[in-house]
Amino acid sequence: MSTIEITKDNFESTITDSSILLLDFWADWCGPCKQFAPVYEEASEQYSDVVFGKVDTEAQQELAGLFAISSIPTLVAFREGIVVFAQPGALAAPQLEQVITAVKELDMNEVREELAKQEAGVEAAEGSDDTVQSEATEVSPEPGTKQ
Numbered sequence: 001m002s003t004i005e006i007t008k009d010n011f012e013s014t015i016t017d018s019s020i021l022l023l024d025f026w027a028d029w030c031g032p033c034k035q036f037a038p039v040y041e042e043a044s045e046q047y048s049d050v051v052f053g054k055v056d057t058e059a060q061q062e063l064a065g066l067f068a069i070s071s072i073p074t075l076v077a078f079r080e081g082i083v084v085f086a087q088p089g090a091l092a093a094p095q096l097e098q099v100i101t102a103v104k105e106l107d108m109n110e111v112r113e114e115l116a117k118q119e120a121g122v123e124a125a126e127g128s129d130d131t132v133q134s135e136a137t138e139v140s141p142e143p144g145t146k147q
Helices: 011-017 031-046 060-067 093-105 108-124
Strands: 022-026 049-055 074-079 082-089
Touching: 011 049, 022 031, 022 093, 031 049, 031 093, 074 093, 082 093, 082 108
Parallel strands: 022 049
Antiparallel strands: 022 074, 074 082
16 A cells, blocks of 8 residues: 555544554655655555555645644654544654554553553542643544544
């Protein structure tokens, strides 16, 4: 399977319909993005059970903002609709394979339990303005959109 272009129009459905989704946030002017592109494309051909999406940060600034992308390329991995990996920088093929393997091997029950604990901790911090951030965050649709 080759890579697919992700836009704000197909973003939510792609996450919902994909067990494992990798997103490459990139821009045409970015040298490291161009270096990473063939590695990413080759992996998309090798792993047919993983959906590989590309987000052009220039054309999809709203999506880039949603993920607070400040450096490109940035790779974001979803498993069952949950962000389980996000890291800026171009990866070599062995590093990308390592990420894919790790995402596939995750125990999603443990991930959901950890998320629940973190969410409970946030709710327990009454009156606190501090935000707890985690490596795994559930993606929810934008306000006003239907699921």
